Amino acid sequence: MMLSDLLAANSTTGRFEKKIILSEGHSTHARLFLNLNGFRQSYQNRSVTSIYFDDFSLTCWRDNIDGNMERDKLRARCYDNNYSTAKIEIKHKRSYLGYKTTLKPPHKSDDLKSLISNTEKWALTKFNRTFIACAIVNYERSYFQFKSFRATLDAKVTCSRILGSSIIDGGFKRFEVLEFKYPPQDDEKFRDLYNKISRIALRTTKSSKYSIAMDF
Numbered sequence: 001m002m003l004s005d006l007l008a009a010n011s012t013t014g015r016f017e018k019k020i021i022l023s024e025g026h027s028t029h030a031r032l033f034l035n036l037n038g039f040r041q042s043y044q045n046r047s048v049t050s051i052y053f054d055d056f057s058l059t060c061w062r063d064n065i066d067g068n069m070e071r072d073k074l075r076a077r078c079y080d081n082n083y084s085t086a087k088i089e090i091k092h093k094r095s096y097l098g099y100k101t102t103l104k105p106p107h108k109s110d111d112l113k114s115l116i117s118n119t120e121k122w123a124l125t126k127f128n129r130t131f132i133a134c135a136i137v138n139y140e141r142s143y144f145q146f147k148s149f150r151a152t153l154d155a156k157v158t159c160s161r162i163l164g165s166s167i168i169d170g171g172f173k174r175f176e177v178l179e180f181k182y183p184p185q186d187d188e189k190f191r192d193l194y195n196k197i198s199r200i201a202l203r204t205t206k207s208s209k210y211s212i213a214m215d216f
Contacts, residue, residue, distance in 0.1 A: 019208075051076045119131075139209075170213065
């Protein structure tokens with residue numbers, strides 16, 4: 001089994017995902033932009049920890065860097081440092097649409113180390129293939145909604161590389177992320193919103209947090 005094989009059950013949930021990488025501190029400007037354009041906070045802020053896994057050839061990372069139109073990415077994610085409720089997620093990219101498969105781990109985790117170990121064991125059993133933890137990304141996420149458009153604003157983003165049993169802090173890499181998610185039928189409507197984004201010098205990008213974390 002491959003990561004891509006888990007997409008079938010979610011094949012009707014595709015959405016556009018437009019990501020904007022911001023310089024540190026620009027989330028204040030982005031938050032004002034959202035408020036002025038009808039977005040309202042839809043959920044309480046949460047701290048997010050994402051651990052990204054890849055094979056020994058770094059296939060997931062290379063697919064992202066190369067801009068492959070079909071790619072898959074494995075991660076484990078928890079909120080507010082509650083490792084016992086962590087989920088395993090596979091992000092799928094098919095052309096311009098993004099999909100997500102969310103799975104409950106077979107075993108609960110008590111901390112970061114056990115979450116990494118449990119996910120690696122799960123992946124080996126599920127795919128008969130070794131995946132290792134490669135990077136950790138932490139951030140504070142805010143949630144917004146305007147009609148069919150969802151927006152998330154990630155501030156205080158920090159990245160770390162995982163090399164064996166060592167975690168290498170990438171503290172010098174500071175950035176923030178504004179992302180819009182919406183159904184395919186509303187892409188034309190998003191263009192009006194995008195024109196406003198362009199006026200404040202924000203550009204959408206294909207860069208992922210995982211690829212940025214790996215780039216040092």
